[in-house]
Amino acid sequence: xxxxxxxxxxxxxxxxxxxxxxxxxxVMLCVVLGAVKPAFLSQYNIMSLSRSIxxxxxxxxxxxxxxxxxxxxxxxxxxxxxxxxxxTTLMVDxxxxxxLAMAIVIAGAFLGGLLNGFFITKLKxxxxxxxxxxxxxxxxxxxxxxxxxxxxxxxxxxxxxxxGVISGIIPYPVVLMTILAVLLVxxxxxxxxxxxxxxxxxxxxxxxxxxIKTAKVTSLxxxxxxxxxxxxxxxxxxxxxxxxxxxxxDWVMPSVTAxxxxxxxxxxxxxxxxxxxxxxxxxxxxxxxxxxLNVSPYWENVVIGAVVLVAIAIDRFKTMSR
Amino acid sequence: MMDCILEFRGIGKxxxxxxxxxxxxxxxxxxxxxxxxxxxxAGKSTLMKVLMGIYQADCGETVFDGKTEHITSPFYAxxxxxxxxxxxxxxxxxxxxxxxxxxxxxxxGKLGAIDWKKTTAEARRALTMIGANVxxxxxxxxLSVAQQQLVQIARALMTGAKLLVFDEPTASLTSVETxxxxxxxxxxxxxxKTIIFITHHLEELxxxxxxxxxxxxxxVVHECDTKDATLAELIEHMAGKKIQKMAxxxxxxxxxxxxxxxxxxxxxxxxxxxxxxxxGEIFGLGGLVGAGRTELMSAVxxxxxxxxxxxxxxxxxxFVHNPSEAIxxxxxxxxxxxxLHGIFPELSVRENMVVSILGRLFKALRLRHAEADAxxxxxxxxxxxxxxxxxxxxxxxxxxxxxxxxxxxxxIRNSKLLILDEPTRGIDVNAKSEIYTxxxxxxxxxxxxxxxxxxxEELLLLTDRVMIMHEGAVKGFRDTVSLKEKDILDIALRS
Numbered sequence: 001x002x003x004x005x006x007x008x009x010x011x012x013x014x015x016x017x018x019x020x021x022x023x024x025x026x027v028m029l030c031v032v033l034g035a036v037k038p039a040f041l042s043q044y045n046i047m048s049l050s051r052s053i054x055x056x057x058x059x060x061x062x063x064x065x066x067x068x069x070x071x072x073x074x075x076x077x078x079x080x081x082x083x084x085x086x087x088t089t090l091m092v093d094x095x096x097x098x099x100l101a102m103a104i105v106i107a108g109a110f111l112g113g114l115l116n117g118f119f120i121t122k123l124k125x126x127x128x129x130x131x132x133x134x135x136x137x138x139x140x141x142x143x144x145x146x147x148x149x150x151x152x153x154x155x156x157x158x159x160x161x162x163x164g165v166i167s168g169i170i171p172y173p174v175v176l177m178t179i180l181a182v183l184l185v186x187x188x189x190x191x192x193x194x195x196x197x198x199x200x201x202x203x204x205x206x207x208x209x210x211x212i213k214t215a216k217v218t219s220l221x222x223x224x225x226x227x228x229x230x231x232x233x234x235x236x237x238x239x240x241x242x243x244x245x246x247x248x249x250d251w252v253m254p255s256v257t258a259x260x261x262x263x264x265x266x267x268x269x270x271x272x273x274x275x276x277x278x279x280x281x282x283x284x285x286x287x288x289x290x291x292x293l294n295v296s297p298y299w300e301n302v303v304i305g306a307v308v309l310v311a312i313a314i315d316r317f318k319t320m321s322r
Numbered sequence: 323m324m325d326c327i328l329e330f331r332g333i334g335k336x337x338x339x340x341x342x343x344x345x346x347x348x349x350x351x352x353x354x355x356x357x358x359x360x361x362x363x364a365g366k367s368t369l370m371k372v373l374m375g376i377y378q379a380d381c382g383e384t385v386f387d388g389k390t391e392h393i394t395s396p397f398y399a400x401x402x403x404x405x406x407x408x409x410x411x412x413x414x415x416x417x418x419x420x421x422x423x424x425x426x427x428x429x430x431g432k433l434g435a436i437d438w439k440k441t442t443a444e445a446r447r448a449l450t451m452i453g454a455n456v457x458x459x460x461x462x463x464x465l466s467v468a469q470q471q472l473v474q475i476a477r478a479l480m481t482g483a484k485l486l487v488f489d490e491p492t493a494s495l496t497s498v499e500t501x502x503x504x505x506x507x508x509x510x511x512x513x514x515k516t517i518i519f520i521t522h523h524l525e526e527l528x529x530x531x532x533x534x535x536x537x538x539x540x541x542v543v544h545e546c547d548t549k550d551a552t553l554a555e556l557i558e559h560m561a562g563k564k565i566q567k568m569a570x571x572x573x574x575x576x577x578x579x580x581x582x583x584x585x586x587x588x589x590x591x592x593x594x595x596x597x598x599x600x601x602g603e604i605f606g607l608g609g610l611v612g613a614g615r616t617e618l619m620s621a622v623x624x625x626x627x628x629x630x631x632x633x634x635x636x637x638x639x640x641f642v643h644n645p646s647e648a649i650x651x652x653x654x655x656x657x658x659x660x661x662l663h664g665i666f667p668e669l670s671v672r673e674n675m676v677v678s679i680l681g682r683l684f685k686a687l688r689l690r691h692a693e694a695d696a697x698x699x700x701x702x703x704x705x706x707x708x709x710x711x712x713x714x715x716x717x718x719x720x721x722x723x724x725x726x727x728x729x730x731x732x733x734i735r736n737s738k739l740l741i742l743d744e745p746t747r748g749i750d751v752n753a754k755s756e757i758y759t760x761x762x763x764x765x766x767x768x769x770x771x772x773x774x775x776x777x778x779e780e781l782l783l784l785t786d787r788v789m790i791m792h793e794g795a796v797k798g799f800r801d802t803v804s805l806k807e808k809d810i811l812d813i814a815l816r817s
Contacts, residue, residue: 195680206664213644
């Protein structure tokens with residue numbers, strides 16, 4: 001049959017995950033940038049670039065889990081900001097040990113995420129609306145608590161965590177992001193819970209019939225999304241040394257975008273953490289390139305938007321050619 | 323030669339793994355009511371979808387109103403004068419009746435804006451024409467199903483349809499509403515419309531239609547004038563005399579009861595259903611689609627909960643709140659809609675199979691993928707699943723092989739009772755007999771199987787005993803040995 005002849009050539013492209021293609025483009029982009037502007041590969045640039053990438057990418061991790069179940073979490077920005085504020089309040093006003101404060105806030109964030117899950121699974125509300133509302137509430141709480149002004153006086157133990165660097169090139173947040181990535185990749189591949197996430201996103205009804213407690217899986221995923229957002233919020237707050245009410249306010253769309261560029265499907269069941277790292281780094285490099293190449297920073301959003309369109313179009317072509 | 327408004331000539335349509343229509347030739351005369359009948363899966367709906375341009379035929383031609391037409395979309399079908407009153411009403415429930423009637427066919431004023439005054443008047447005229455007592459300004463969601471159907475008919479008429487297709491229009495109507503609809507169809511015929519009427523209610527066909535066509539296995543098997551037809555003859559043509567690939571066997575089953583259901587009721591689905599299934603038995607649930615069998619089994623498996631009634635499984639009285647509890651008890655479920663409810667299309671054969679035992683594969687903090695792979699291979703061999711490998715995406719397999727993967731899902735859990743809802747729907751003949759052999763082997767090993775099937779032949783070949791349901795009620799039990807091809811339909815439809 002003549003269909004047989006076409007297949008092998010198509011296979012090569014079709015088998016390459018979107019994240020893989022983006023990764024190749026990313027490497028090429030870095031090589032070109034390094035050649036044109038050696039400053040790009042300087043120790044300082046790599047350090048500050050990787051640090052700025054790590055926050056949004058951590059948020060993207062949780063977002064990716066949510067997207068894998070077929071949902072979306074718009075409350076990550078509010079959650080990140082709120083975590084930064086509360087952790088500072090606990091340290092500065094209550095005088096708790098920074099690590100204890102962080103543990104408390106992360107646990108609280110998990111419960112906040114479960115609240116999203118409760119509305120979505122028990123009351124069958126649409127994730128978009130639920131997290132839009134809770135996101136607004138979280139952001140509101142930030143301003144109620146801070147009245148719009150930053151909280152100062154963070155102890156040194158905390159700021160060290162945010163500002164520290166290993167051998168002058170690897171910032172602590174990057175280390176944390178890597179640890180999180182390893183844990184989550186492991187969770188997705190090697191635990192029943194991880195496989196259940198893919199099953200719920202791939203076909204919720206079938207998952208229910210296969211005996212998966214879909215409500216539990218979904219709720220936990222929103223809990224985890226809140227946790228990664230909170231960690232990112234805490235880390236950037238520690239880096240700044242003051243709790244800014246606006247911290248993380250613009251993280252929602254980048255977290256979704258990073259996942260999308262990395263090949264995670266918005267309809268669920270397809271994608272992963274590695275893709276989101278590639279997506280997050282790609283976005284960071286583009287934004288950095290625009291600065292280094294002296295292009296007007298206003299172009300950044302245009303370029304990122306175009307990349308998302310291209311990445312998703314590639315994905316569609318692959319699906320259609322199957 | 324007769325004046326035919328519609329002629330199908332040698333229509334063929336192939337789906338992956340199934341031949342849905344083969345060489346279908348059918349003429350519909352202008353101004354007649356033409357009944358189209360057949361069992362589920364006989365090809366009626368596929369043929370109508372070809373007519374409406376939802377599917378494209380692989381071969382053959384369609385002649386409508388004297389012209390050979392390539393109907394490429396429902397929009398085109400409508401524009402040449404074909405109207406459909408679908409089984410699943412496709413009105414927009416949130417807007418008014420008049421807006422629904424003229425949806426896509428809006429009456430516009432000079433500036434291109436919708437002329438609501440004229441729309442209201444025209445909608446009222448259309449509704450009066452079909453004798454519908456419905457206010458054109460009311461929102462559709464407030465109407466009864468019967469009224470919505472009338473709106474659908476008004477819509478088809480307003481697009482200028484010459485040929486109307488009614489796809490099981492009486493399925494969800496009361497007897498008074500049905501009466502009204504049948505009279506309306508006769509009145510429409512008097513106004514010069516041609517009607518294709520698809521239904522499972524044979525009495526309705528005999529009282530309303532002029533001619534009848536029976537389809538089976540994607541072919542036209544019988545055509546006649548209604549006045550020459552009898553109920554018994556039609557049932558015989560529907561059921562057919564098929565080649566038996568597998569001999570019927572009388573199996574010995576122990577008297578031990580594994581599942582006992584008493585007085586199960588669920589509003590609008592089934593009422594007062596009681597039955598017992600013996601260990602190792604292959605128990606069939608017969609009847610037509612909509613008889614409440616799938617709903618009943620959903621309640622047994624915990625997908626829904628019965629309003630009242632009692633269930634005993636393996637000697638213990640149980641109330642199953644969700645599928646996980648049913649699975650814990652040792653029940654497995656293979657759903658009717660394989661693609662929608664059974665498989666995870668994006669995931670591999672292995673993942674689809676081992677999803678039921680992930681907990682068991684999780685040892686020392688990680689999933690043992692190698693063990694999963696070995697288990698999967700074992701079942702691929704055992705059930706002769708044709709797949710390039712364990713990592714292949716399940717959606718690239720044929721229907722029969724997908725079904726075997728889902729069966730394996732429950733076998734690797736050592737389920738005691740398997741509920742199979744239409745286990746061979748959309749599966750080709752050879753794969754079918756393989757699945758039959760497999761099911762019988764499982765039962766011989768002591769696994770109890772409940773088979774829901776709308777195919778009479780399947781129940782006769784496979785089961786030891788059959789419970790026949792119609793419209794949510796049990797119509798009778800029969801030992802399969804004593805049954806003949808047409809008995810099941812007979813018991814379901816008569817009285």
